[in-house]
Amino acid sequence: MKADQGRLALVGIMDRLATGDEAALGDLYERTSAKLFGVCLRILNDREEAEDVLQDVYLTIWRRADRFDAGRASPITWLATIARNRSIDRLRQIGRRGGERPVDEADAVADDGPDAFEMLAGSEDGVRLAECLRTLDERTHKSIVAAFYGGITYETLAERLSVPLGTIKSRIRRGLIKLKGCLSQ
Amino acid sequence: MSDLRSEEGDEADLAGEHAIGLLQGAERRAAERRIERDAIFAADVDAWNQRLAPLYDAIDPVEPPPGIWPRIAEELGRMRRLGRVDRPAATPKGRRVSGIWQWIGLSGMGLAAASLAALILVTANLGAVVDAGRQDAILAGTLANDQGEPLFTVVFYHEEGHDIATLIPVARQDDGGRVPELWLVPPGGAAPRSLGVLHASQPILLDIADRAVGMPDTALAISLEPPGGSPTGLPTGPVVAHGALNTL
Numbered sequence: 001m002k003a004d005q006g007r008l009a010l011v012g013i014m015d016r017l018a019t020g021d022e023a024a025l026g027d028l029y030e031r032t033s034a035k036l037f038g039v040c041l042r043i044l045n046d047r048e049e050a051e052d053v054l055q056d057v058y059l060t061i062w063r064r065a066d067r068f069d070a071g072r073a074s075p076i077t078w079l080a081t082i083a084r085n086r087s088i089d090r091l092r093q094i095g096r097r098g099g100e101r102p103v104d105e106a107d108a109v110a111d112d113g114p115d116a117f118e119m120l121a122g123s124e125d126g127v128r129l130a131e132c133l134r135t136l137d138e139r140t141h142k143s144i145v146a147a148f149y150g151g152i153t154y155e156t157l158a159e160r161l162s163v164p165l166g167t168i169k170s171r172i173r174r175g176l177i178k179l180k181g182c183l184s185q
Numbered sequence: 186m187s188d189l190r191s192e193e194g195d196e197a198d199l200a201g202e203h204a205i206g207l208l209q210g211a212e213r214r215a216a217e218r219r220i221e222r223d224a225i226f227a228a229d230v231d232a233w234n235q236r237l238a239p240l241y242d243a244i245d246p247v248e249p250p251p252g253i254w255p256r257i258a259e260e261l262g263r264m265r266r267l268g269r270v271d272r273p274a275a276t277p278k279g280r281r282v283s284g285i286w287q288w289i290g291l292s293g294m295g296l297a298a299a300s301l302a303a304l305i306l307v308t309a310n311l312g313a314v315v316d317a318g319r320q321d322a323i324l325a326g327t328l329a330n331d332q333g334e335p336l337f338t339v340v341f342y343h344e345e346g347h348d349i350a351t352l353i354p355v356a357r358q359d360d361g362g363r364v365p366e367l368w369l370v371p372p373g374g375a376a377p378r379s380l381g382v383l384h385a386s387q388p389i390l391l392d393i394a395d396r397a398v399g400m401p402d403t404a405l406a407i408s409l410e411p412p413g414g415s416p417t418g419l420p421t422g423p424v425v426a427h428g429a430l431n432t433l
Contacts, residue, residue, distance in 0.1 A: 022261055029254055034246035042244050054249055058257045072231050077238040081204075088206045092213075126239035144205060148240050153209040169197075176201040183236050 006031075010075035017065035025062050032076065033058075036083040043087035043151045053090050057083045088151040132182035140175040143168065200229035204237060218418045221376050327355070337365075337407065350380075352407075353388040363409035368420050382414045383407065 010031065016024035036057055040050035060082055068078055120126035133141040143157055154172070158165040202208055203216040220227045327335045335355040342349055352367065365384075368377035383389050408420035 025261065026254070026258070029257065033253070034248045035241075035244075037249040038244045038247040039241065041247055051250065051253055054253055055256050055260070059260055062261065072228070073235060074238065077234055077241065080238075080241045081234045084206070092209060120239050120242060122242050123239055126242055129236065129239045145240070147205050147207050148237060149244075151206050154207050155209065157207075172202075172207065173197055176198045180198070180201065180236070 007074060007076070010079075011070045014065060014068045014070070014075050017062065018068065025058060028061065028079075029058060032079055035076065036079060039080050039083040040087045042149055043084055044091060049090055049094065050087070053086050054083070057086050060086060084151075091151045128183060132179055135182050136175045136178055140171050143172055144175055144179075147172075198233075200226060201233045204230050204233035214417050349390060351388060351390050352383055354384070354386055364412055364414070365407050366410045366414050366420070367407055377420055379414065379418070382410070 010028070013024050013028045013031070017028065033054065037050060037054050040053045040057065041047065044050045044053065061079060064082070068075065073081075120130040133145070136144070139161070143161070146152055147157060152160075154165060154169055157172075158168040161168065199208075199216060199219075203213065208216055216230075220230055327338050338353045338355055340351040340353075350367075354365075364382050366382045367380040408415070410416075410420070
């Protein structure tokens with residue numbers, strides 16, 4: 001219920017943004033900046049870079065607000081996706097290859113540890129995603145999750161896991177097909 | 186060997202790969218461009234973003250330092266002021282800032298903080314050029330940088346169903362080996378589209394028919410890019426100067 005209200009409020013703010021209402025950007029910042037800063041920090045793992053990117057993120061949101069379609073995306077997902085993509089762009093721009101964390105860091109979410117899938121248990125969609133990720137073999141779902149959180153490319157994954165690029169691509173591509181199928185059931 | 190065989194058998198879900206962030210360099214940029222022009226692909230990417238969305242739940246919010254919002258507000262104000270200079274007679278409808286200014290607000294490459302030395306802009310209601318009954322209109326203007334130095338003279342006219350833009354470089358500026366690239370900036374904050382790389386020292390004629398130039402509030406921008414044009418498919422420099430087009 002609370003989540004629904006939050007979503008509705010965000011949709012309302014996005015509507016105002018799309019008409020060029022500058023005050024709406026302030027309202028949006030108030031409601032979402034901590035979440036989006038968390039996303040930037042997670043990808044960049046560098047406070048100063050994350051602060052810089054966060055500024056870009058809100059200006060991007062301002063510019064693109066009229067493209068937000070509430071029928072196609074939830075507002076927080078749309079916003080978080082912009083934050084993550086901007087962070088990944090910055091990561092690639094500054095020449096780091098993603099998170100500087102080992103792939104096993106993905107364990108925090110992908111492993112069977114109690115905290116891991118519990119984080120996804122907060123929503124119906126999260127539970128389903130967790131279940132479907134579990135249908136993949138462990139190394140594949142770990143790689144997918146590590147890439148998501150770390151902004152890690154195929155090349156870097158292959159290097160860190162010491163497997164040929166073709167192998168990692170093939171593995172993840174099969175994983176994506178399976179994941180998509182599982183989630184559409 | 187088995188790896189190679191299996192790779193061939195696995196069809197890439199480019200939308201999913203892009204949504205996760207697995208692509209890099211040219212592949213990533215190609216995917217981003219495709220989102221702009223291929224609605225089905227864009228919807229596929231959206232669908233993947235939605236599938237992966239629960240992963241964001243596992244990211245803890247972190248309060249950003251208090252200095253960030255004032256910087257955003259300042260940048261927003263700057264975009265608005267500049268936007269007004271360029272559109273004195275425009276009736277605000279929907280967005281108050283014209284497409285180019287919104288686009289510059291993108292700042293995805295750190296434009297906001299970058300030096301204001303790389304982009305020359307002209308905004309004009311180019312729709313006026315192709316309005317019925319005004320097919321013989323010729324629009325001309327001079328694009329100057331912040332110091333008032335003229336850099337390009339622009340002439341627009343309509344001839345036998347074509348919209349022709351002539352861009353004549355007036356002064357050679359020190360652009361550090363970069364080349365001018367002309368962009369069409371659609372209204373509503375959509376991403377600019379390249380109309381081609383210009384010549385820094387020779388006049389150039391561009392046929393811009395079928396380029397949707399006739400839409401109201403469409404703007405043109407010139408950015409300075411690495412030789413061969415923008416590596417990202419989008420302008421990579423901020424705005425410094427502008428010039429309105431006037432009917433001759």
